[in-house]
Amino acid sequence: MILNKLAQGLRSTAEGLEWFESLSEDDQRKALHALVLFCGRLRPWKWCTGSTRSGGLFRLRG
Numbered sequence: 001m002i003l004n005k006l007a008q009g010l011r012s013t014a015e016g017l018e019w020f021e022s023l024s025e026d027d028q029r030k031a032l033h034a035l036v037l038f039c040g041r042l043r044p045w046k047w048c049t050g051s052t053r054s055g056g057l058f059r060l061r062g
Contacts, residue, residue, distance in 0.1 A: 002015075003034060
């Protein structure tokens, strides 16, 4: 998947943008949804500062 290659630095940002813009609106939504799921698995809130956490940027549903 191109998102994985972008994340690994195997494709340039320009290539990623060109690919994304070539997708239909529906496929863009699907790609963004896949990216959200992937990022959620990374648990980015682990690396957030206390102020970011307390500000609610990374609120988790319990």
